[in-house]
Amino acid sequence: MSDSFSTSSPAPACSSECECLTVTDARQAAAMIHPEFSPLMDALTGREASVGALARELDWPLDTAHYRVKKLLRLGLLRVVREEKRAGRPVKVYRAVADAFFLPYSSFTHATLEEKFLRHELQVARSLVRSYVRLLHDTFPQxxxxxxxxxxxxxxxxxxxxxxxxxxxxxxxxxxxxxTEHLRSLTLTDAEARHLRDVLDALAAEFPRRRAGQPLTHMLRLWLVPAREEDWQ
Incomplete structure (x- = not known):
């Protein structure tokens, strides 16, 4: 296990047998959320598999899976749990070094953390845009x-x-x-911002209880966050 991990008390989401580790190394934290390596961490946290099994599960070329497993192994995020004998070279079976991880935001560089949120927001934006484009074509088919x-x-x-x-x-x-779509800049005091947040949350929570007619699922995305002038660049 890498020295940059420290053992912490199990988080509430963990079972009583679950060992949760806190990641304090920026390279490990970046690898765990990187799109090339995070599928491996997902697959091997609390589970074990060979490189061949991982390649099939993730639909990756065998060489790609092997390279990425070796990278995570060198970073101290994976370990070899056993070797299965076969004709020729034995097959190594891998597992994450813990069954749960805590990644404090302080473990990330600013750029890495920004990329993490941008990747998530891109997925959300893609779903919203897909629904909007479909609405355009359905409403104006000619x-x-x-x-x-x-x-x-x-x-x-x-x-x-x-x-x-x-x-x-x-x-x-x-x-x-x-x-509807809104993107605007509001000048608010802390008290006004808290009030607006509470009003929006309460309003959004009210509607799922209304079931009149034939409801159609709608996407609702609300963000209210303090912003600086440079954030709009």
Missing amino acids: PGTLGPYLFRDEAGHLQEDLAAAPGKLLDLAAAFPTT
Whole structure:
């Protein structure tokens, strides 16, 4: 086990037999959330497998699986639990060095942590965009009835908006009565921000209890976070 791990008390989500380890090494933390290596950690945390089995499970080339396993082994995140005899070279079976991990954000560099959240947000954004594009095609199935309209406003700035025809901007509220999108900057005190957060949370929690008619699943994404000027760049 690597010296950069320290044993901690089992987290509530762990069983009584579960050993939880705290990752304090930035290289280990980065590898555990990297898209090339995180599937291996997922597969081998609390489980064991050979490289061949991992390659089949993850649909990776055998060489790729072997390289990534060796990288995690060198980082101290995996261990060899046994070797299975066979004709020729024995097969090594691997497992994560613990059955649960705690990764404090302080273990990550700023850039690595930002990349982690960006990857998650990309998945969320892809789902939202996929649903939105499907709604566009379902609402305007006829060719030539919807598309971006590029124009310059009175101040000479180039603008882009959805239009139903050349020069005819789309009334989004009328075209998509159950859809809305907001991205705006608000100047709020801490008390006002807390109040707005509570109102939004309470409002979002209220609607799942309403089952009139035939409900259709909707995506709702709300973020309220203090931002600096450079965050908008």
